Amino acid sequence: MIYLDYAANTPVNEEVLTAFCKAARQYQGNANSKHAEGLAAKAEMERITISVANLLGVKPAEIIFTSGATEANNTAIKGLAQATQGLGRHIISTPLEHSSVTGCLRTLQKQGYEVDYLSLQADGKINLPELQAKLRSDTVLLAICAVDSELGTIQPLAEIVKILQNYPHCHLHVDATQAIGKIDFSLQGISTLSFAPHKFYGLGGSGILFKRKNVDLVPLLEGGASTTSYRSGTPALALAASVEVALKLALAKRQSRWLEVKQKQNFLRQQLTRYPKVRINSPKEGSPYILNLSVAGVRGQNFQRALNERGVCVSVRSACSSDGQPSAAVLALTHDYWNALSSWRLSLSHLTSETDLQDFLTAFSQCYEKLTK
Amino acid sequence: MIEKTALVAMSGGVDSSVTALLLQEQGYKCSGVTMRLYHNEDVGLCQFHTCCSLKDIDDAQDVAFKLHIPFEVLDYTADFKRQVIAKFVQTYEQGGTPNPCIDCNRFMKFGHLWEAAQKKQLNYVATGHYARLEFDQEQGLYILKKAIDATKDQSYVLYMLSQEQMAHTLFPLGSLTKKKVREIAAGHGLVNAGKHDSQDICFVPEGDYGKFMEEYTGKTYAQGNFLDTRGKVVGLHQGAVRYTIGQRKKLGLALGKPVYVCEKDMVHNTVTVGDETSLMAKGLVATEVNWLSGRIPTTALKVQARTRYKQQEQEALAYPLGANSLRLEFACPQRAVAPGQAVVLYQGDVVVAGGTITKVLR
Numbered sequence: 147m148i149y150l151d152y153a154a155n156t157p158v159n160e161e162v163l164t165a166f167c168k169a170a171r172q173y174q175g176n177a178n179s180k181h182a183e184g185l186a187a188k189a190e191m192e193r194i195t196i197s198v199a200n201l202l203g204v205k206p207a208e209i210i211f212t213s214g215a216t217e218a219n220n221t222a223i224k225g226l227a228q229a230t231q232g233l234g235r236h237i238i239s240t241p242l243e244h245s246s247v248t249g250c251l252r253t254l255q256k257q258g259y260e261v262d263y264l265s266l267q268a269d270g271k272i273n274l275p276e277l278q279a280k281l282r283s284d285t286v287l288l289a290i291c292a293v294d295s296e297l298g299t300i301q302p303l304a305e306i307v308k309i310l311q312n313y314p315h316c317h318l319h320v321d322a323t324q325a326i327g328k329i330d331f332s333l334q335g336i337s338t339l340s341f342a343p344h345k346f347y348g349l350g351g352s353g354i355l356f357k358r359k360n361v362d363l364v365p366l367l368e369g370g371a372s373t374t375s376y377r378s379g380t381p382a383l384a385l386a387a388s389v390e391v392a393l394k395l396a397l398a399k400r401q402s403r404w405l406e407v408k409q410k411q412n413f414l415r416q417q418l419t420r421y422p423k424v425r426i427n428s429p430k431e432g433s434p435y436i437l438n439l440s441v442a443g444v445r446g447q448n449f450q451r452a453l454n455e456r457g458v459c460v461s462v463r464s465a466c467s468s469d470g471q472p473s474a475a476v477l478a479l480t481h482d483y484w485n486a487l488s489s490w491r492l493s494l495s496h497l498t499s500e501t502d503l504q505d506f507l508t509a510f511s512q513c514y515e516k517l518t519k
Numbered sequence: 520m521i522e523k524t525a526l527v528a529m530s531g532g533v534d535s536s537v538t539a540l541l542l543q544e545q546g547y548k549c550s551g552v553t554m555r556l557y558h559n560e561d562v563g564l565c566q567f568h569t570c571c572s573l574k575d576i577d578d579a580q581d582v583a584f585k586l587h588i589p590f591e592v593l594d595y596t597a598d599f600k601r602q603v604i605a606k607f608v609q610t611y612e613q614g615g616t617p618n619p620c621i622d623c624n625r626f627m628k629f630g631h632l633w634e635a636a637q638k639k640q641l642n643y644v645a646t647g648h649y650a651r652l653e654f655d656q657e658q659g660l661y662i663l664k665k666a667i668d669a670t671k672d673q674s675y676v677l678y679m680l681s682q683e684q685m686a687h688t689l690f691p692l693g694s695l696t697k698k699k700v701r702e703i704a705a706g707h708g709l710v711n712a713g714k715h716d717s718q719d720i721c722f723v724p725e726g727d728y729g730k731f732m733e734e735y736t737g738k739t740y741a742q743g744n745f746l747d748t749r750g751k752v753v754g755l756h757q758g759a760v761r762y763t764i765g766q767r768k769k770l771g772l773a774l775g776k777p778v779y780v781c782e783k784d785m786v787h788n789t790v791t792v793g794d795e796t797s798l799m800a801k802g803l804v805a806t807e808v809n810w811l812s813g814r815i816p817t818t819a820l821k822v823q824a825r826t827r828y829k830q831q832e833q834e835a836l837a838y839p840l841g842a843n844s845l846r847l848e849f850a851c852p853q854r855a856v857a858p859g860q861a862v863v864l865y866q867g868d869v870v871v872a873g874g875t876i877t878k879v880l881r
Contacts, residue, residue, distance in 0.1 A: 445584045447577065470553065470580055470592035487584055 148458045148502050148509070152345075153295055153324060153436055153493035159347035162392045166349060169387035177381040178372055187383055191373055194386045201393050202356065204333060210355040210377050211386050215323045216246035217366070218340030218355035221377065222319045223250040225363035226287055226338065227259065233315045234284025235259045240272055240301075241478035242294035247321055248474075251289065266478050270299030270429040278309055285316045292325035296463070296475040296491055297428045298436030300329060307335030317361065327396025328404065328435055337361045348392030352385040403496040408434035410494050410503060417507055423518050427476050427489055435495070438476060440488035444517045450490050452517060456509040462490040523547040525643040525689060526636035528554060528628055529590070531578030534647030534692055536709045537700045539586055541691040542645055550641060551583040551590040554627060556599040557722050578711050585709065595631055602626040604722065608732055611760045614785040615859025618676070618828075619720055625679045629688065636687075643689050650674040651693035651868075652685055660812050661685035663870040668696040675828050678863045678873025682813045729761035743788035745772060748781070748797050756790045759783050765798060765855025779855070799852035800881060802835075805862045805874030806844045812871075815839050822864040822871055824849070826856045832865055837872070845874060 149157075169190065175183025177191045192206070199206040212218045227237070239251055241263050251261045262280050264272045272290070281288075288310065293300050303320065310316055317337035325331065327346040333339060333356065342353040357363055357376060369378030411434040418424050418439060427438040441449055450462040463473045472486035480486060492506070527539040529551040542549050553576050576592055583590035603622045610617035633644050649666035650673050661682055666672040680688065692700055704711065723731045733739060740758030747753050754772045756762065762770075766780040772792065781798045782791040803826070810816070816839055823832035824847055834850035847862060856862075856879045863873040 445581060448581070469594075470576060470590050483589065484584075484587070 148505050150492040150494065150498070150502070150506060151459045151461045152495040152497075153491065154461055155344055155350065156347045156495065157497070158344075158349055159392060159395060161395065162343075162348055162388045165391040166384045166388040170384035173383050177383060178370065187381075188373070191381050191383055191386060194383075194390045195373070197390050198354065198386075198393060201390075201397055202333065204356055205359060207374075208356055208359055210357055210374050211381060211389070212340075212353040212355050212377060213351055213382075214344075214353035215244070215321065215340045215342035216353075218342070218353045219244070219246040219319075219321055220250055221355055221366040222338035222340060222357070222363070223247065223287065223289055224254070224366055225376070226317050226319065226361070227254050228364035229362040230286040230315065230317070234282070234286045236282055236285040237261045237287045237289065238264065238277065238280055238285060239289045240264050240291070240294075241266065241474045242270075242291055242297070242299060242301075243289065244291065244295055244321060244323065247289050247291070266299070268429075268479075269431055270294075270297055270479055271302055272306075274302065274305055274309065277306065281309070281313050281316065283313075283315070285313060287317050287319060289319045289321070291321040291323070292331060293322075293329060293433045293436075294475055295324050295436070296473055296489075297438045297479060298324070298433035299429055299475075299479075300325075300432055303331050303336070310335065324433065324436070327393070327400055328433060330400065338363070343389050343392040343396075346392055346396035349385060349388045352382065352389050354389065399496070404434060406496050407494050407498070410434070410498055411437055413503060414492075414494075414507075418510070421514055423514070425480075425485060427480055427485070429479075436491060436493050438489055438491045440476075440485045440490075441514060441518060442485070442488060444488055446488050446490040449488075449513060449517060452513040453509055456512065458506055458509045460490055460492045521642050523643075524641040525549050525645045526632065526639060526641045527551050527588075527645045528632055528647070529579040529583065530647075531575035531582070531711060531714075532647070533701060533704050533709070533711050533714055534649075535579070536582040536647075536711055537703050538645055538647040538689075538691050539582065539588060540703065540707055540709070542689065543586055543588065545691070547643070547645075547689075549586070549588045549645075550639060551579065551586075551588050552632070552635065553579045553590075553592045554632065555592055555594045555596055556623070556627065557596055557604070578714070582709055582711070585707075593632075593635060595627055598631060599623070599627060604735070607720075608736060610859045611728070611732060612785065613859075614759070614783040616763050616857035617859045618861050619722075620676045621679065621861055624676055629680060629684050633684070633687065643687050645689040645691065647692055648673045648677060648690050649692050649697075650677050650690050652688060652690055658812075663811055664693070664868040665865070665870075666693045671697045674865075674870050675825055675861065675863045675873075678811070678861065678870055679809050680811065681809070682811075685811075729758060732760060741788060743790065745770070746789050746791045747774075747778075748791060748793040753792065759785055759788050759790050762790050764857035795854060798854045800849070800854075800856040800879045801852050802846060802848040802880035803856050803862060803876050804840070804844065804846050804878035804880070806877050808839075808843050808845050808872055808874035810839075810872045815842055820864070820866075820871065822847075822866055825863045825865070826853060826860060826876065835864075837864055843874075845872070846880075848880075 173187040175187040177187040195206045195209050199209050255261050267273050320336050320339045322339050322341045326341040337358050339356040344350040365376045367378050372378050373381050423442040425440045446462040476489040477486040523546050525542055525547045527549050529535045539549050580590050603619050607617045607619045636644050649671040651664040653662050655662050665674045719726045740760045743756055744752045745754035745756050762780045778792040779798050781793045820837045822837050824835040825832050836848045838846045858876050860876050862876050864871045
């Protein structure tokens with residue numbers, strides 16, 4: 147098996163799993179309970195929260211544990227929209243966003259919000275003058291990913307923050323799911339930020355929403371008061387413990403892994419561009435972890451299936467995404483419907499070995515021969 | 520000359536795939552669309568909240584890609600629930616025998632899909648139905664005719680078409696045999712050339728509509744009495760909705776002679792069985808009648824009628840009753856005419872009219 151779908155999920159790290167098991171065994175109380183077991187759990191939850199906050203360079207009160215990035219995005223976008231009622235109903239976003247962001251935006255549109263989507267430059271970055279032009283006094287939210295999941299484009303967050311300084315009503319929500327532990331960026335000027343540790347060797351079912359202290363947000367999930375008023379529900383202590391370790395490891399190894407993976411992507415680019423029908427969709431300046439490509443004349447699904455038959459796991463925008471449309475991200479970047487329908491994604495890790503790459507290239511070559519003849 | 524642009528309803532099956540292919544060869548600029556009509560888990564086709572019929576969507580998308588035509592999936596689940604499934608359930612609960620395919624054509628394919636085509640500024644809707652549409656120069660009218668392949672003819676489920684709809688509808692398979700259609704698909708390497716035909720009612724798994732209705736409505740259809748034609752109790756039935764007029768099998772009755780369901784009383788939850796003679800109808804009354812020419816005849820009309828999908832036509836006389844109803848008298852009494860079903864009137868190959876049977880005349 148050659149696993150090249152690390153942007154979808156990563157294998158759990160042993161230390162992370164150990165931390166999870168240890169906390170699960172050690173604490174039986176509900177962190178919301180007032181007896182000794184509850185207080186012990188609460189104390190541990192607080193320790194973890196402080197640690198996570200320190201790792202991100204933010205305050206503990208700004209950390210909200212969620213069930214994943216999907217919940218974090220929903221909480222942030224819907225919560226910010228509700229909290230800014232009266233200030234405006236205009237939102238700006240990009241064609242690169244994950245369905246947990248676009249889904250929220252569609253819902254808000256149905257509620258009367260106006261959503262503007264920015265176009266992309268050839269390098270996959272948003273066009274800053276266009277952002278400037280689209281911002282209005284009633285713009286309440288810019289929802290953008292730091293790194294997009296399909297192409298791996300990296301967005302110029304620092305410049306965006308600078309532009310937004312003149313729009314005090316406009317919150318910046320950043321989906322950092324493909325960015326945390328991979329690229330370095332400042333949280334300055336960001337109102338809310340989401341990510342999920344299963345993208346960096348943590349466990350599924352956990353996520354983090356950073357919400358800046360002075361930012362108002364109406365909670366999505368209501369219930370009893372918990373460790374935070376922004377997300378009810380019994381704190382998942384063992385998962386939180388696993389988040390802490392996963393985040394610590396990912397941040398510590400960020401730079402060395404980046405360089406390692408960058409080399410792997412460069413190698414793949416070099417090898418793949420030798421095939422005349424291959425078009426690399428990911429911009430060169432993007433994340434080394436993600437490589438999106440198309441083989442002209444072959445539907446992405448079919449190439450993915452053929453690779454799967456040869457033991458290679460890559461990702462394609464699924465027909466399950468229900469409207470039958472090609473990837474909006476690839477379409478927005480390449481402006482080519484058929485190219486977008488042919489696109490698929492492989493995503494790399496420091497765990498990807500040279501043998502993996504060689505075996506992938508062999509399988510790729512076989513599929514290419516078979517499907518393009 | 521109207522620009523040749525068409526929205527093709529693509530189900531992922533052989534017929535609609537070849538439809539797209541043929542139109543393209545005829546110079547039409549096509550767009551493909553799969554109509555999502557229901558969620559599998561809602562109609563009990565799937566145990567989990569996943570989508571097994573995605574294979575069909577995937578097939579349709581594959582064909583569209585191969586033919587280089589744009590494709591999308593449009594969601595009509597809410598409309599389908601309201602306009603097709605709800606009526607299906609209601610008709611059965613009222614003792615009738617519904618034909619949901621006709622409502623699906625009426626509301627989904629030639630209603631909503633046509634609206635979608637207009638939004639896309641496409642001039643035609645095309646489907647893989649086996650029927651022929653022609654324009655009669657002399658009368659200045661569109662006419663709907665049976666398919667060349669009598670075994671596949673679907674004109675029965677298309678009687679609701681208006682002149683206006685026929686003017687912007689295309690059935691390119693009407694003059695081909697199914698065998699030929701499969702050959703064309705195979706010849707062009709369309710993935711689904713060997714795919715089996717769709718069966719029965721698409722949203723009722725394995726044809727068990729009683730089970731479907733119980734799961735769908737959450738009701739239990741209570742047991743009740745089987746009566747003979749004189750009103751004597753002869754057995755216990757498993758819920759009147761589960762039986763259809765003319766049914767002989769699976770009645771669980773041993774009366775020493777074959778009996779058929781000939782009447783249902785939904786109020787008293789009884790099912791009357793009798794021998795074949797008690798099934799016979801001399802005529803019927805139909806409402807929601809569509810005269811395909813758009814003109815209501817002023818006198819009785821000699822026609823050949825079908826009261827079921829796969830039935831040989833029977834000689835009959837049709838008497839229009841106002842704009843929307845008619846009375847039909849068969850030359851020979853007919854068995855198992857069921858309220859709720861469609862009656863479709865032909866003159867030779869041409870569909871003259873059709874409607875919903877509301878009353879059976881004994």
